[in-house]
Amino acid sequence: MGVPGDLEKLENAETLVSILYASIQEQAVSAGLTLQQFANQLTGRDAREAVDVFMEELADFFTDLRPAKGDLFRLIWRQSQEIEEAMTTAAKMASGQESTSSTDSLALSE
Numbered sequence: 188m189g190v191p192g193d194l195e196k197l198e199n200a201e202t203l204v205s206i207l208y209a210s211i212q213e214q215a216v217s218a219g220l221t222l223q224q225f226a227n228q229l230t231g232r233d234a235r236e237a238v239d240v241f242m243e244e245l246a247d248f249f250t251d252l253r254p255a256k257g258d259l260f261r262l263i264w265r266q267s268q269e270i271e272e273a274m275t276t277a278a279k280m281a282s283g284q285e286s287t288s289s290t291d292s293l294a295l296s297e
Contacts, residue, residue, distance in 0.1 A: 207237050
């Protein structure tokens with residue numbers, strides 16, 4: 188699903204992984220965890236939860252600066268999640284898959 192303006196950049200998995208890593212870089216470096224190692228470990232439910240938390244925090248940031256824009260950002264994010272979930276469910280139903288578990292990854296390309 189497309190989103191307006193610079194928000195499109197947040198649909199790119201590599202960009203999201205880099206942003207998430209940057210937000211914990213100090214702790215990651217202290218633990219000896221590289222960006223590539225972080226990306227390789229960030230899969231499935233953990234990846235989705237990390238992105239969801241980041242996007243909610245980003246919406247809060249914008250809400251503090253400009254409440255209407257923050258609320259709009261949050262609404263766009265939540266609607267895009269609902270649409271993505273509906274599309275995934277429809278695709279699984281069409282292909283006969285019953286499982287809703289996912290092993291989606293936000294891994295970096297090598």
